[in-house]
Amino acid sequence: MAENTVKKIATRESYGNSLKELAEEFPNLVVLDADLAAATKTGIFRKAYPDRHIDCGIAEENMMGVAAGLSLVGKIPFVSSFAMFAAGRAFEQVRNSIGYPHLNVKIGATHAGITVGEDGATHQCNEDIALMRTIPGMVVMCPSDDVEARAAVRAALEYEGPVYIRFGRAAVPVINDHPGYHFEIGKGTVVREGKDVTIVATGICVDSALGAAKMLEEEGISAEVVNICTIKPLDEEIILNSAKKTGKVVTVEEHSVIGGLGSAVCDCLCAHYPVPVKKVGMQDVFGESGSAAALVEKYGLDAKGVYKSVKEFL
Known part of the structure; x- marks a missing residue:
């Protein structure tokens, strides 16, 4: 489309x-x-x-x-x-x-x-x-x-x-407008299957993660994208299953990398299945004035930014 x-x-x-x-x-x-x-x-x-x-x-x-x-x-x-x-x-x-x-x-x-x-x-x-x-x-x-x-x-x-x-x-x-969509508190969704790296995203960053996965695919990198709407309670099972498959995890959120989705995912993996993790989000900085699109691009939360982060990580 x-x-x-x-x-x-x-x-x-x-x-x-x-x-x-x-x-x-x-x-x-x-x-x-x-x-x-x-x-x-x-x-x-x-x-x-x-x-x-x-x-x-x-x-x-x-x-x-x-x-x-x-x-x-x-x-x-x-x-x-x-x-x-x-x-x-x-x-x-x-x-x-x-x-x-x-x-x-x-x-x-x-x-x-x-x-x-x-x-x-x-x-x-x-x-x-x-x-x-x-x-x-x-x-x-x-x-x-x-x-x-x-x-x-x-x-x-x-x-x-x-x-x-x-x-x-x-x-x-709108990315979830498809037959069979089901929502449940505490349950995540694998919105794209992959085998080389897991991208766990929440909020607007799910769309960015999907865009990044398409860019990675063009270079032969298979990224699995997991949509986590409920950050607490966290769907640990879906994260662990994906991490066991790919061995590497990148978290993406329009939020500080301290205390948000990335921290929740790291807590889960550290306790049950330690693998390398990269947290993409606001890196302990305040935002600034500007258009939403310009800010998302500047702080690397658009598809291109997430793609770059995953590439560097890999």
Whole structure:
């Protein structure tokens, strides 16, 4: 399929649309936002169900407490803000008011990673997966496209307990739109078979990994691509099976290489099947202002960048 004909949708759009579509099926679903409904796309839900949407204002910490209270009276609250505020600013409230009592609260964090673009380093949260992974009992998901984002929202609603889902600002290619696609919390997917190297990717980087695999194939290198949407709990089985087949692993994420997908994969392999690993992501640096495309290219998270990293590693 030609590049210009590939359907592209931002996962934050998928999030807003899913909330609206699932509202009737889940009558206890309520949505909270922190004065960003237009950006997080919870405004789509608010327009259809104004009596089930609460704007808590620019007070993210308080919003987490409100969500905790709502969950205790039988509601299923989805709380939304930018990842920098939901995971960063409100970390203590998420930890103590939601994580510690293991409440049934879902956090929909949008505008994660460097693809926030021109908003710059202050808003480009490359630490949220690491922060949320450290909270005991917290499920952490990072969908790769529209199809997976919608599936993740439904799975979160059906799951009893705290969930953090990371969504992006920029439109990304739809890659899971095929018959037989199945989503399950804690399960990864081999989206491309290979034998020479394993590329484990999450979020928007799954598409980059697939592009890199095609480039590698032209040079006779067979790369297996594993899509990990649920970073916690991690699908250790799929990673170990692939590592045993290829003997080399590269992780790719739009997140710091410290504490995110790469760290989770390294923890798994170190404990069960040590093999060489290269972590591709934000290398202990802050982002900067610029277009999403330019930043993804600069930090080596596009297909060409991932291809180069894998080649150097091999």
